[in-house]
Amino acid sequence: MNEKYDYDVVIVGAGPAGSICARYLAEKGVKVLVVEKRQEIGAPKRCGEGIVVESLEGFNFDPNANWITNKIHGFSIYSPNRKRVSMSWNEPKGWIVERKIFEKYLAVDAINAGARYMVKTRAIEIMKEGEKIYGVKVENMGDKFEIRSKIVIAADGVDSKIAKSAGINTVNKLSDYHSGFQYEMAGVKNCDSKQIHIYVGNTVAPKGYIWIFPKGERVANVGIVILAKESSDKRRAKDYLDKFIETHSEIFEGASPIEINAGGVPVSGAVETFVHDNFMIIGDAAQLVNPIHGGGIVLAMNSGNIAAEVASEALKEGNTSKEKLYRYEKIWRETIGVKMQKLLQIRMVIEKLSDDDFNLLGDILSGEDVTKLIGGKYKFVLNMLVKNPKAMLLLNKFM
Ligand SMILES: Cc1cc2nc3c(=O)[nH]c(=O)nc-3n(C[C@H](O)[C@H](O)[C@H](O)COP(=O)(O)OP(=O)(O)OC[C@H]3O[C@@H](n4cnc5c(N)ncnc54)[C@H](O)[C@@H]3O)c2cc1C
Structure with missing residues (x-):
């Protein structure tokens, strides 16, 4: 030290x-102070880089052409028999961002507001006196030293080691993990670049999906998530994605990867507890990820926002106990958490669907129905299925 x-x-x-x-x-x-183990903020990305525009409202920064690479005006979902359900909007509702630049912008904003950053600085463990957390031990280019603080916030992503070192279990059962793999590819063709494209079905991506998120005319993030436990057949997420690319030559013939990304996505809804005395967990570290599609950028930002509000109040009052910091967890669970629980329920249903079920849904659902289902409007879709004689066989899976 x-x-x-x-x-x-x-x-x-x-x-x-x-x-x-x-x-x-x-x-x-x-x-x-923010400590970051990577030498460059944002790189390498582990992300499809898709963001819903509306969800960024309230964070008080202007859309910036430096990090928005493409504006998305709709989506297409393809069932295993290649039937397409789509939806288009006049105004863009989604952005594909250049995440490496986006994350740096977030850091620049924080530094301009007065925060300090240390990159290439890895937190090794929490520092404790008895049970009392009083900082973190870090390592920067061979030097180890202690940083003292009244509150430590773990924002270290999936499988947070810092939360674990604070005594909070953030490791899930395998059935609550998606394994993700992605190529950023150039030379992609015959793929509407104003839409995102989603492919579902167990032969394509068991209990997950494949995406094509166009970053521009001929460049796209092409990725897959599959439920980790489903890979017991020994085929990895990469194997399924390679197969998909091979069998969709109309899109990928002549295309090549310019980047590879891989990572786990925690789709459990949330960890058991978000706080301890002098300690909070935010973002992926607390598993605050959309349980259906695994998107977590804006949820991570939402949790950071609420945690900051509660932490600053606690510091002002000189009380950073678990009881005081719990307000962060309570606000989350009573607001965004309620929706996450509904989505978790829907995830469980989707995981029961066979390829025939997906084909049937492809026949009867419209783009608007899919938007409602993904948005957590479960009852609406249930009512719609009840009214459709073709869907009766599916109903027991949705009940
Ligand atoms: C393949 C894939 C595709 C995805 N696509 C999308 C998408 O299109 N849209 C979307 O919204 N979400 C997507 N996600 C999820 C999204 O990337 C995460 O939800 C989001 O990054 C969570 O942000 P975070 O700040 O909580 O964690 P992270 O972005 O993981 O950041 C954690 C940071 O902590 C640092 N760190 C870790 N350990 C330490 C340590 N000991 N000391 C110091 N620093 C440390 C890491 O280097 C990292 O910079 C995807 C995820 C994957 C794996």
Whole structure:
């Protein structure tokens, strides 16, 4: 140990959760440091880079051409028999971002608001006196030192080691993980670049899906998630994706990867507890990811925002106990968490569907119905299925 730092808050991880949290804390006058193990914020990405425009409202930053690579005006979902259900909007409702630039922008905003950052600095473990957390031990290019803080916030992503070192279990059962694999590909063709394209079915992606998110005219993120436990057949997510690319030569003939990304997605809805005395968990570290499609950028930012609000209040009152910080978890569970629980229920139903079921749904659902289902409007879709004689066989899976 050769150095000591003192902060109100130290955040581990400069992803979307950590940087938004740092910005809001700094704006409230809190002395905050973010430590990031990577040498470059945002790289390499582990992400399809899709964001719903509406969900970013309220974060108070302007859409920026430097990080928005494509505006999305609709979606197409393909069932195993290649039937397409689609929906289009006049106004773009989605963006494909250049995440490496987007994350740096979030960090720049936080630094401009007064936060400090240390990159290439890995948090090794939580520091405790008895049960009392008082900071983190970090390592920066061979030097190890301690950073003291009144609150530590774990924003270190899936399987948070920092939460584990604080005594909170963030490891899931395999059935609550998606394994993800993605190529960013150039030379993609015959694929409407104003839409995102989703392919479902157990032969394509068991209990998951394949996506094509166009980043521009001929460049797209082409990725897959499958339920981790489903890979017991020894085929990995990559194998399914390679097969898909091979069998869709009309899109991929002549295309090549320019980047490979892989990573796990926690789709459990949330960890058991988000707080401890002097300690909070946000973003993927707390498994705050959409249980159906695994999107988590904006949810991570939402959790960072709420955590910052609660932490700054606790610091003002000089009480950073678990009971005080629990308000963050309570707000989450009573608002966004309610929707996440509904989506988790829908995920369980979708996982029961066979390829024939997907084909049938492809026949009877419209793009609007799919939007409602993915948006958690379960009852609406149930009522619609009840009214459709073809769907009677499916109903027991949805009940
Ligand atoms: C293949 C794939 C595709 C995806 N596609 C999408 C998508 O299209 N849209 C979407 O919304 N979401 C998507 N997601 C999910 C999304 O990427 C995450 O939900 C989001 O990144 C969560 O943000 P976060 O800040 O919580 O964590 P992260 O972005 O994972 O950031 C955690 C940060 O902590 C750092 N860190 C970790 N350990 C330490 C340590 N010990 N010390 C210091 N720093 C540390 C990491 O380097 C990282 O920078 C995808 C995920 C995968 C795997």
